[in-house]
Amino acid sequence: MARDGRPFNGPYEGEYLSRVAFPMGGIGAGMICLEGTGALSHVSVRNAPQVFNEPLMFAAISFPGSDAGARVLEGPVPMWKAFGQPGSGNGQGGKSWGLPRFAKARFETRFPFGTVTLEDPKSPVSARITGWSPFIPGNPDDSSLPVAALEYELTNNSKKEVDAVFSFHTANFMATRSGGDAVREGPGHGIILWQPGPEDKPWEQGAFWAAVESGGDVLTDCALFRGGWFDTLTMLWNMVSRGEYHYAEPYTDGPPSPGGSIYAPLRLKPGETRTVRLMMAWHCPVTNQTHGGTAQSPEDCCEGCDCEQPAEQTYAPFYVSLFPAIEDAARYWMANYRRLRDESEKFANAFYDTTLPPEVVEAVAANLTILKSPTVLRQKDGRLWAWEGCHDGSGCCYGSCTHVWNYAQAICHLFPSLERTLRETEFRVSQNRRGHQTFRSALPIRPTTHEFHAAADGQLGGIMKVYREWRISGDTEWLRKLWPQVRQSLDYCISTWDPDHTGLLMEPHHNTYDIEFWGPDGMCTSFYLGALKAASEMGRALGDEQPLYEELLQKGKKAMESDLFDGEYFFQKVMWEGLHASPPRYDTPEANRLLEREGPKYQYGAGCLSDGVLGAWIGKVCGVPDFLDRAKVDSHLKAVHKYNLRKDLSDHANTQRPTYAFGTEGGLLLCSWPKGGQLSLPFVYANEVWTGIEYQVASHLMLEGMVEEGLEIVRECRKRYDGRFRNPFNEYECGHWYARAMASYGLLQGLSGARYDAVEQVLYLHPSVRGDFRSFLATARGYGIVGVKDGKPFLEVRSGEIPVKRIDYRPAK
Structure with missing residues (x-):
């Protein structure tokens, strides 16, 4: 048990929730973090870290015709964010931190899944948010996707039927000062935040897609209120707090929309749980990244090696070879969501067994x-x-x-x-x-x-x-x-x-x-x-x-x-x-x-x-x-x-x-x-x-x-x-x-003490753990559970195959 009573590998709540930020994304594909409160932060989708990038981006639930009030689907904001952060001297204007939210949050993880539980005695609905992105041992390509998802399980804890509206809102955080940015409709019930790359700065090109699946109607709003000061968020919350929603196409005149929203109206019977899926993908195909020196002569190359320089002068992410555009990444994510989730969950179940x-x-x-x-x-x-x-x-x-x-x-x-x-x-x-x-x-x-x-x-x-x-x-x-x-x-x-x-x-x-x-x-x-x-x-x-x-x-x-x-x-x-x-x-x-x-x-x-x-x-x-x-x-x-x-x-x-x-x-x-x-x-x-x-x-x-x-x-x-x-x-x-x-x-x-040798096809099992035990084992062709049961060694393959001619077992002394 950890200091002050928090159990290792246990949930985070109270003061232990303060700094939790759980990375989601693909290998080499960028990252968004799910905080222990349910907030999204550390948005680093442009092929580089942006640790303090916490744009205006949140989900909310409202109750039309009810006095229950609307709430951001997040727990209390950690107080360390109030002072000492960049911009805190001016009160962190433009954040969602001042909006009503759930009274209590709790976070737990079964990698690659992180789960936030939200409760509030004033709300008829509780929420369980599961954030994840694909992680499948032995499948590096599907584990390198520029995607993440949040699954909002909304439960009606009251004795009455509840009409509710789930909504997701985001500023266009892809926009730069070069202009040309836009918010447009995307695949599924989705929106795309878009920034073109100007000729002198092609690396500014970037797109972010978000879509909602609820099993019912979903409406997108690509035309948020345009104005100064805090007009956009104020007008947006006015609508959310009243439980209102509408569909709006992108503006065709004047400046672009400062962001976009997605709405999903729901009806929940007493005790009923409905899941709303928020899917995200991003696509930033060009960078200005180049690091290290370049060979100047054949002597800089090893004998018998290919010494030609690559055609690309700057780094481009792997996912560009899979998806020419954001729409392609989004469609792949939607089409393969269930398979990728099942395979990631299969790994999690094996790892934690x-x-x-x-x-x-x-x-x-x-x-x-x-x-x-x-x-x-x-x-x-x-x-x-x-x-x-x-x-x-x-x-x-x-x-x-x-x-x-x-x-x-x-x-x-x-x-x-x-x-x-x-x-x-x-x-x-x-x-x-x-x-x-x-x-x-x-x-x-x-x-x-x-x-x-x-x-x-x-x-x-x-x-x-x-x-x-x-x-x-x-x-x-x-x-x-x-x-x-x-x-x-x-x-x-x-x-x-x-x-x-x-x-x-x-x-x-x-x-x-x-x-x-x-x-x-x-x-x-x-x-x-x-x-x-x-x-x-x-x-x-x-x-x-x-x-x-x-x-x-x-x-x-x-x-x-x-x-x-x-x-x-x-x-x-x-x-x-x-x-x-x-x-x-x-x-x-x-x-x-x-x-x-x-x-x-x-x-x-x-x-x-x-x-x-x-x-x-x-x-x-x-x-x-x-x-x-x-x-x-x-x-x-x-x-x-x-x-x-x-x-x-x-x-x-x-x-x-x-x-x-x-x-x-x-x-x-x-x-x-x-x-x-x-x-x-x-x-x-x-x-x-x-x-x-x-x-x-x-x-x-x-x-x-x-x-x-x-x-x-x-x-x-x-x-x-x-x-x-x-x-x-x-x-x-x-x-x-x-x-x-x-x-x-x-x-x-x-x-x-487990090590699999694929040359010999021998599983070496020399544990330091005495008696029976179970442990995760990954190999090049499969993974599973290895251990000792009733004093005898065993291998239980959960995915792929692990050919074993012999188990070299040496029990702990």
Whole structure:
């Protein structure tokens, strides 16, 4: 149970409802959030985040001829919106917040469905609003649609028959200052908000469609009152409050309508429930987005790769390849609504048919919403590309950053074909002839420049992930085609960071902390050993054994377990002299004096690093056979839990970015120095708390049988995201909906120990959970439930197929 009594994976109400905003939309297709009150916000449909975009857009219910009054179909507005938000100094004019609404709201979720319950003693009707968008594992295209829906279940709680009018109203939030905007009728009983793209700004083109299905009459109004001040909303509410409605065609003279409305009159018998469906779609086909450098010579391309630049000069979303216009997207959504809902619900039913702890289920499901956020893009040819997270008005840190996306474990299992496009981009597009990988891919995806360091953890982690994608897909031909570039990549890593073949990364190496480690360290060496092991396994399977990889693996294992282990945890041996690289020099004399006294800035040295054996976790969840002494790995994990997990951070000094976790909150620190030796300037994020690292450590602890220790970390993390001060569906780091948080998906494997190998067609089931249990499992060709019943392992396929020749079952100790 979370702090102050809210149960994990339970409903949000009262103060816990304050920050709830549940993303809806398709993978790489844009997002609208359903708030815990029933409001719509974070409207980000123009291929970029717009976190504070909360246009005038609401549904209402009125009762003609009754004194019950009209109400917005939302709960009370959270008071944090009243002051401190952009525009709040002028009273937030033009919002619907001042209109009557329901007295009480409650929110609960079964991803990809979020449900708001509204009640009010003054209203004869209660409402249950279910917001969703398609999410179907193994079907990436139908999971990438630019659509969302709200289903309003309206129940007459009175003893009399009730006449009511459901209505939906929206300003034309697609309009820009370029003119030409319009509101027109759309497919079904719908309206389209339209903005053409002027010749000098074609990316302003955009359309948004909304339609209502009620099982009865539906009328559209494309001619709202035009005027100044608050005229439009005032005249609109005058009509709504009287229970009036009408049909109106678009204006043919003067300025366009400032928005549109849809009305559905209803008659409800006592106790009767009617469902009104609000369907939405959007279409913004042109952008001005281009990120990253462009290859300048054949040397910037990998040998044997296609080095031609794409025809598109700017990013275009995948859905453009499916739908030439908004009308096409709308018609597809209407025609396939029931099928897409049934298939999404089938997934939800399987995912939640589990006995795993609720804090784990909550953490995994909450971060699947990242796939519906603007963090993820999918370009016109279907390839995936992503930010690390989202700023308020733009993406944050471009390029499917390899050292961040290392942690994310959801897409590879739920949509493995999309995950493989990331590997193909890394090794065949962003890698040059020397094997240097630019860890930030360009957009549109194209060969890029190679002017900055490679990222050791990102590039080496990618090799383990190639192994993972092969075992998940069972596609050895895919591996065979990528193998020359994998070898080239690993050979580059060896020659750059281990030129003397010690088995350790000796030379300065860039990593996910945005700095270089000088000298060998446990974290990046664990990546190195994992990549050597994975490459050895892949080479052997392809008949291309690499003796050097195995030799370096054995050397590195011995050195890491002796020279980088203090008897309790792995550390870094800081070195900056006697290397092939020149010693660092800094811009200021005081920094150079510090260098002379302590060595290079931004190291962790004798610290206990939470990511200290990250490569071993990546290897384990990827299915790479063990390559480090498990007893020493376990010892390190125990030390991380002992020293880095804090239940109260009040006495912890964090001069970096404190609001991820601070004050009386708890969390797992990135690093601590329990035995002394902290440098004056340790690595730049050392005192912070990142949810992605919390989850990878928790998953790793679980995989090694330390279940309660792992759960303790998960609980501390999710307590911070309980809805009071942070959105439970937006774990942030360097931006909103931060990709690293999808390490949470690894918690499923951490507890169930389930991993399906499509190459061998073997289901490995090595749970850390004792006794009988049930857990969700997704594979390339199907998904279902895996677990133990009456002491025996089982697999229950819910969708597709999962061919299993054998279950390798090892019960928990």
